Amino acid sequence: MFSETAVGEEGHGLDRVKVIRTLRSELVIPAENMVKTRAQQAIGRFTMSTIASAGSGSQSQMSYKQARDARARLVSAVNILYLLSPVPKNVTSAATFQPDLLLSTLQGYMQTAISSSLSNLTRALSMLPTLERTLSDLSARCQDIFALEAILSNLRPPSHPLFPPTAPAAAAGTRNGEQPEPQIQASGKNNLLQPLLNALDTSSLPSYFWRSLASYLAARVQEIINRGGVSARTLRSNRDRIKKEVKDCVLRGSQLPSSILGTEKRLGVDSGLERSWEREAAVMVSSIANVLDRQA
Numbered sequence: 001m002f003s004e005t006a007v008g009e010e011g012h013g014l015d016r017v018k019v020i021r022t023l024r025s026e027l028v029i030p031a032e033n034m035v036k037t038r039a040q041q042a043i044g045r046f047t048m049s050t051i052a053s054a055g056s057g058s059q060s061q062m063s064y065k066q067a068r069d070a071r072a073r074l075v076s077a078v079n080i081l082y083l084l085s086p087v088p089k090n091v092t093s094a095a096t097f098q099p100d101l102l103l104s105t106l107q108g109y110m111q112t113a114i115s116s117s118l119s120n121l122t123r124a125l126s127m128l129p130t131l132e133r134t135l136s137d138l139s140a141r142c143q144d145i146f147a148l149e150a151i152l153s154n155l156r157p158p159s160h161p162l163f164p165p166t167a168p169a170a171a172a173g174t175r176n177g178e179q180p181e182p183q184i185q186a187s188g189k190n191n192l193l194q195p196l197l198n199a200l201d202t203s204s205l206p207s208y209f210w211r212s213l214a215s216y217l218a219a220r221v222q223e224i225i226n227r228g229g230v231s232a233r234t235l236r237s238n239r240d241r242i243k244k245e246v247k248d249c250v251l252r253g254s255q256l257p258s259s260i261l262g263t264e265k266r267l268g269v270d271s272g273l274e275r276s277w278e279r280e281a282a283v284m285v286s287s288i289a290n291v292l293d294r295q296a
Contacts, residue, residue: 035084039077039078039081040077040105042073042077043077043106043109044108044109046070046073046074046147047144048257049143049147050062050143050259051136051140051143051252051253051257062257062259064259067259067260071151071260074148075155078102078155082099082101082102082192083158084101085098085101085103086100087162092163093164094157097160103199106152106196107200109148110145110208113144113145114209114216116141117137117138117209118213118216118220121217122217122220125220125224125235126224127231128234128242131242131245135248135249138253139249140253141253142206142209142250142254143253143256143257145205145209146206146253146254146256146257147256147257149193151260152192152196153191155191156191156192157191157192206254210254210277210280210281210283210284214283214287217284217287218290221235221291225291239289239292246281246284246285246288247284249284250281250284251277251281254277
């Protein structure tokens with residue numbers, strides 16, 4: 001109602017009423033901003049990886065309840081940002097609606113993952129004793145992204161009050177006193193993953209992560225070599241070990257975390273083992289190896 005203020009619309013003229021202005025500025029807008037901020041924070045903190053950050057690929061434990069709670073927080077945040085996304089006046093159906101607020105938050109999650117991973121990996125290549133731990137962290141980060149992709153692929157857009165329902169709503173029965181999950185498996189492209197893939201111009205979030213990281217990494221490696229010194233010499237002398245460890249990092253990270261397999265695999269999501277990630281591994285390895293081989 002507050003957004004429908006044009007002539008002939010429901011909220012036209014309401015901004016001239018002092019009580020309405022006060023209600024909007026002191027209650028509605030602050031409440032909406034608080035909900036939006038908390039939803040964005042929930043997405044920014046999302047993690048389900050089972051790779052221990054302090055180790056070298058060892059598995060940490062996330063209970064089934066913890067995995068369900070992490071998934072529930074993400075689903076709730078995604079639905080909130082979808083519903084709070086501005087609706088252009090020329091959009092009349094959910095099929096053509098682009099939830100910009102949700103997409104910008106998810107894109108921010110991806111960009112943060114890429115930029116922080118790039119900084120950490122660049123630092124580790126300058127100080128090779130820290131490389132093992134950094135690569136483990138990178139694998140964990142990609143597992144989080146893979147988990148995000150799996151969850152979004154099984155989420156249909158929630159019912160929007162401004163759009164007519166696309167299909168009759170199923171009766172919401174209960175079992176054992178518990179409410180059923182509000183969304184069921186999304187088929188084809190009728191899910192909340194596809195708009196994000198379209199926005200990023202990719203077919204896979206893990207692939208986008210590794211390829212974006214690789215596209216920036218070559219320049220960082222070249223900077224280390226150009227500075228010379230112990231870091232450059234150590235990097236060149238350990239090129240074979242680095243190639244192997246980077247490849248292992250990509251293959252290890254491009255698997256769905258075991259913590260989410262129980263909740264998503266029943267909906268038909270593959271674990272990543274069925275896909276080939278050799279190209280992503282080759283792109284990451286070559287971003288480092290090509291620079292080092294030129295200096296050999």
